Amino acid sequence: MYMKTLAQKYNLHARARFRHEVKQLEWLEESMKWEVNVLDSKTNQRHSLRYDFVFCGTGEYHLPNSPDIFSSFKGSMMHSAEWNPEFQLEGKTVAVVGSGASAIQIIPSIAQQVGKLLSYQRTPAWVISRLQFNIAPWMQWAFATIPGIRRLYRTSIYLANEIQYPAFQIQGLLSHVARPIAILLVCLSNEYYPALMRDNVEVIRDDIIQVTQDSIVTKDRRDKIDVLILATGFRIHEYFGPMEIVGRKGENILRKWKVDGPSIYLGIVSHLMPNLFFIHGPGVDLGHNTGLFTIECQVNWILQMVNEMEGQGASAVSVKESVEQAYMLRHQRDMKNTVWSSNDCGSYYANSQGLITIVYPRSQIDYWLRTLKFNPDNFEFLIRR
Ligand SMILES: Cc1cc2nc3c(=O)[nH]c(=O)nc-3n(C[C@H](O)[C@H](O)[C@H](O)COP(=O)(O)OP(=O)(O)OC[C@H]3O[C@@H](n4cnc5c(N)ncnc54)[C@H](O)[C@@H]3O)c2cc1C
DSSP states (O other): HHHHHHHHTTTHHHHHOTTTEEEEEEEEEEEEEEEEEEEETTTTTEEEEEEEEEEEEOOSOOOOOGGGGGGGOOEEEEEEOOOOOTOOOOOOOEEEEEEEHHHHHHHHTTTTBEEEEEEEEESSOOOHHHHHHHHHHHHHHHHHHHTTHHHHHHHHHHHHHTTTGGBBBBBBHHHHHHHHHHHHEEEOOOOOHHHHTTTTEEESSSSSEEEESSSEESSOOOEEEEEEEEEOOOOGGGGGTTTTOOOOGGOOOHHHHHHHOOOBTTTBTTTTTTTTTEETTEEEEESSSSSSHHHHHHHHHEEEEEEEHHHTOOEEEEEHHHHHHHOOOOOOOHTTBGGGGSSSSSSTBOOOTTTTTOOSSSSSHHHHHHHOOGGGGGGEEEOOO
């Protein structure tokens, strides 16, 4: 609702180019601009545009992870991130594979309409109930009339989430609670368990050992299904892929990051990519609070940086390599103190080298304080010759 209101307020829909996929960003050293190569999927034409600044908000959870084993299925199949509303689910036998944040939303939404729902669950999610109640008339009155009360209410919700942060520290008293949560992320739902209790819903805990063109096979059973829904997560370590970014000195950033892990200051900027700002990029995800506030912190910080750059008459701004390296060292050091780094946790967030590159190791208030004020000393301001 909040995001929809903002999009309306700033008329963002009129400015958006829908069905345009950015294929490549290339930093042009001489003109200090980014060349953006775009595919218009309506016309299938590619074209290039040049920009002074690029904000990259491509998300972390957008590349579907569809395990190969399912490719032999020949019926209707979709990943949760590629939902096809045309699929007929009424009366059908539907399998939902996965039991994370996507599955716990999908299962209650479709359980009523399908004939039979088979929920294939490898690791059960940690589900807690959502604080959801009708706003009583006296509260509505208070929200409408007493100045500051809505802000106070929202702040109390925020702080109730934020105080859960110590649970994610290994030495924290609450870490034994957070460890399982960090493996899968905690899921909030009041509808998931009631959906699982329905007569037409069955939970299957055995590993899937084979998928044929119309069935899923486990050690004890073979189920013929009409529709297969994969709630099997995302390829989070491909960062902004499959888009390519060619930064300073012709460096192919994604290829480099896939090998070395991302190197990024505050999860926003990298010395290899002047004037390119990541929004909710690598290293800022949280297990306990909202990503929206992180995004707002980042945007405020970036605007200060751009103002400073303009004030200095520069054409581009780039974080100093030494500052970025020191930040990344501290990020990895702090990460060692979190439950994500413990042996039984973190597999989802760890890259091929075992580095946890997705989450922020400290509290969100810490991130807010770090991004409150832009420090020009940490940056190079580049002047176009
Ligand atoms: C099931 C699920 C539950 C979640 N629950 C929460 C939660 O409770 N709280 C929370 O804070 N976060 C939650 N998240 C994380 C959530 O994804 C982020 O907080 C939020 O969506 C981040 O917004 P974003 O704009 O950065 O990315 P996204 O919402 O992922 O948006 C990225 C956009 O960029 C587009 N894009 C990507 N590549 C290109 C390209 N090359 N060219 C053009 N466009 C491109 C994508 O199509 C997409 O529209 C959840 C995620 C999932 C999957």
